[in-house]
Amino acid sequence: MRNEWWKDAVIYQIYPKSFKDANGDGIGDLAGIQEKLPYLKELGVDALWLSPVYLSPQVDNGYDISDYYQIDPMFGTNEDMVQLIREAHKLDLKIIMDFVANHTSDQCQWFQESRKSKENPYSDFYIWQDGKADGSEPNNWGSSFGGSAWTWDDSRQQYYLHYYAKEQPDLNWENPRVRQAIYDMMIYWKNLGVDGWRLDVITSISKDWDFPDNPRPFAKNNQHNGPRMHEFIHEMNQKVLTPFDMMSVGEAPASGAEDAHLLVDPKRQELDMVFTFQHMHIDRKKGDVNDRWALQAPDFIQLKQIMSQWQKELEGRGWNALYFENHDRARIVSRWGDDDSYRYESATAFATILHGMKGTPFVYQGEEIGMTNPKFPLADYIDVELKGNFQHYVEQQQTLTAEEFLAAVHKVSRDNARTPMPWNDSANGGFSTGTPWFQLNPNYPDINVLADQKAQKSVFHYYQKLIRLRHEEAILKEGSYRLLLPEHPTIFAYERRLKRKKWLVVANLSDSPQELQALLPLTAGEIRLSNYQDSLAQSRLRPYESFIYESGTKTEKL
Template identity: 65%
Template sequence: MNEEWWKNAVIYQVYPKSFLDTNNDGIGDLKGIDTKLNYLKELGVDALWISPIYLSPQIDNGYDIADYRKIDPMFGNNKDLEQLIKDAHRKNIRIIMDMVANHTSDKSVWFEESCKSKNNYFSDFYIWKDPKSDGSKPNNWGSNFGGSAWTYDDNRKQYYLHYYGKQQPDLNWENPKVRQVIYDVMRYWKAHGVDGWRMDVITSISKNQEFPNNPNPHQLKYVVGNQNNGPRMHEFIHEMNQEVFKPFSMMSVGEAPDSKSKDARLLVEPDREELNMIFTFEHMHVDRKPGDVNGRWAIQPVDVVQLKRTLANWQNTLDGHGWNALYFENHDRARTPSRWGNDKNYRYESATAFATILHGLKGTPFVYQGEEIGMTNPEFELKDYEDIELRTNYDKLVRKEKTISEADFLKAARKISRDNARTPMQWDSSENAGFTKGDPWFKLNPNYKNLNVSRDLNSDKSVFKYYQKLIELRHKENILKDGKFKLLLPDDKSIFIYTRTLGADEWVVVANLSDKLQQVDVLSKYSDYKTIISNYESEKLKILRPYEARILKK
């Protein structure tokens, strides 16, 4: 088996709750994924990354795990997962599970025991601190979901740390027993056939043991910061590599929120034996006002120049030093045609233009469910959103701190809320989009009657078929895996154009990321190049129409 199979692969992320429901309880399940393996095989993907399916109270959609070895009954059972793995492997599709190693649910037996006393086996599985002399919290650390990162426990008379919801206490990675129980869980699933891991917020596992206050320029009560790239992070991840990834040849991709390209080299340089790839967040901040007190909710139009610079920087910095994970959409990111494109007049063109740019880069592309048909944001009202991050931030920023108006918060939510990606998958135009015959757990995007898999596959402008071609190129053409990258026109505000070269071969990847006609004089230099793929039927040499994309070959 090719140990670096992921370098030639395209990986598809399934958000099981919203993928396909087979028992009509309104929640997607493992049998639903199994049912659609032929669809995924037809698309051409090589592996499925499945968001958490472990037993969970679902405070944060499964990223709060109560039992790492048990599948949550809402998704089926352990046997259903074993069957899915077997069926996927028969089709040469690998299975990647999501591992949340930074925190558990407060309903985990580990935490329940830890709360009981300061001297039992689980006492130091979490991060407990005494109150300050005045009874206040240990420091000013803020939770990513709003409020303090510390919650008081009456029984222990101490505070415990949680970077996310108070129902998601952070594990104490300084305790070797904690590290071993996590590695044991990963070995357990390897024994059941799992091929790799997506590591949730893995760069948060090491905490600064001094627990200093975070810098507080805005004079806030609680400050989010100092939560990644802690002092022992590399040591812990290397240990995980030696204990799990390396001996069992398991692929790893880590979520690394604060990592810049130079940090990435330390995480993915092969000789360091840590991770195979990491997800950067840097390129996903190009529609955020920098330094604003409202953080990600302070939105601005997409800065194409910044997007190009960031992606190019990662391509160049990791060249020869590691491997890129390429994505625009996932369960935490909104739909690209709505967020950065024009989903009203140029939905197909927007979806395929951004896909062309991404799949032409060096690295492993990740496709999120529904992305392959160009699904869009649903434009809900605030009452319709479910996400804990949105609700806690609304409470903090709109109600308490009054730093953003309700209207502006809603506008931002419709652009960037995580819930935009979590509406049920749109299979056909029947009731509930063919997702369920029951009452769906989350509201569907009302446009499902016109935008669904069945309709897209029969359309002259099929996003699915375009993705199929991009994935086929990835499998067949070594230049996409090994070719050198060079960015052209770095300061152009609409045109994203770069070359990939391997030996005497040269490809040009170009897209107009605007809804205006753009003249691109540099294209005349490539007038004798052949078009490999394009999202418009006819081409005009130097003119790119709205969201027009092409790949040209020497």
């Protein structure tokens, strides 16, 4: 019987490069993470997910791995990783590593060998194809980072496939030797104490080898969920995840609520959880040629529908992974909330909605203090995706102006989540004594860990209370879910029930007061948690007000 510890857990994601620098070189490291373990224990989380710390040229901030067996010297050594795992375990904190199995760096020895010829032992570790008769790309697939998903290699005289940057060639999972090499690496880290895996774009590992053209030439790749995806993931489960009792959460860009159970139903023995992208697209203009950079006001009715559908569809046949922020997503208070007048209120309102649901909540570093997007000038951003997309949409396609692109960057760029963690208001926010690899958000003197913990309106302390509720109250883990007020444009409200206990989770996701009593009369009960300091004004919801309310007949404590 597997230990399903993640169902009781809150998981904290660390972006190591930006978390805490212990040696003063301007780059966060494993020693810095170890230094902050007491802080994470104080927050109340149960496990730490570390974005990649393997050896990498850092073209895509570590998601381009050149050696899966080595910690990159910028983060420390393999011994430092073992020490971090050991110290975390002493505090009952589990360690989840981020594993990239769809692609490697072009500096990986496998690729360097593969590109030499069509005959060497690594020749089919990657996906090589001849060009068309005119010498052009094998098909019109587009890279997620802009341009073609194919790059010509002079040494091999063929094109190789890369769903992301040209420095990130895709592995050929049809080759059983590739699959076994992946499993061997996972087992290596398990033997060093790792407790689980976040699997980067794992649903992209199977390709359609007919290589059909997309309807729109060189549009962002949509070749996910290939024909052998489930077969490959099940094999990974049987070779590694189940025998070594390792938790797994997979990034699943194309999975919807209606088919996610095929990945996470325990009977199928594939993954424990997946990250959906659906709810993070409610501010995106669907079908626009500018893809993720074509924005609109967030549609909270759609947000409610999507998140509720995932609750419903996975009930009894899978487990939800709950998130609003991560290393690829902007700060929620700047994207959908109010990062000025109601920063505390909107940060805690979105947290209430997320943590009140059934599933495992993920907290991204800085989310627990209400960090905001920095709004830098365009030249100050460094993300490879941003640079590639600027070239594609602004310079080549000319479907966006530089000003329009920058406005979208300020809302949704991945760099918004990657500014270094501000621990206090000292130089560099206490992140580093050296020059940080990426500049801090200019508001760090006001928004930092120490200031937030001392504040009357503390996002950190609110997260502590939310996490404590999840640990103490079975209703949040086991209770049923029912959406209320599905058509209301700004009130997100739902009911959780377990036996005779009923909780209401309510949030106003706007800066305008909203009538409440006529829409959702509250029976006798008690407030379990509220983000306003004074008592609940039952007749209306104030801007970004949220609460968890226990109503009806009281029962024994569960």
